[in-house]
Amino acid sequence: MGLTFPNESAEYRAARERLLAREIELRRLTEAVARERRALPPGGAVPEDYVFEVAVDGATKQVRLSQLFAPGKDTLAIYSYMFGPERERPCNMCTPLLDGLNAAEPNIRQRLSLVVVAESPATRLAAFAAERGWRNLRLVSAAGNHYNRDYHGKDAHGDTTMLNVFRREGATLRHFWGTEMAHTEGDPGQDHRGLDPLSPIFAMFDLTPEGRGDFYTKLSYP
Known part of the structure; x- marks a missing residue:
């Protein structure tokens, strides 16, 4: 017999x-x-070794895509953050997701490298990371290259959400996978949910009687 609960x-x-049988099926x-x-x-x-900018102690320096791989790690995940220069504040949905990834990054780095790119200048990204308390995430600026356009972190309407995974094979860098579902239409009553596997917020809501409803995250709450 399985578990039971009082009354x-x-x-x-x-x-x-x-439902348990369905949950096991889903697993x-x-x-x-x-x-x-x-x-x-x-x-x-990868068509070129893209050059990004990163802020270090108030100054900026250039770093190439190939240099974003940590020593001894051949897998790199890059999150395209919706925080271009046209935005007064960054994306309400991206930012809480990155809050969680910042907390998880010390664990993530044991298996792969994680970097966040955005179109804003590197110093602006560093200032926001400090404001937000992100001590683990690496934020770099893609303002001077075509990375986001090539890998769907930006379209004709502006910046978009995307996470891409790359693999280093000797001297060759290859694209492995991207969150393409984030660029599809959701089913009726849903958005695309393309980044749900990274979100403990919505996973938690899905365990409750209320569900996620039409909730969207914000940068801050009253």
């Missing part, structure tokens, strides 16, 4: 057992999708 009805237990499907992702054939070679 639950037989109707509740039967429904919960059916297996999630792992199957992850296996298929890992088995993708080689992606396209």
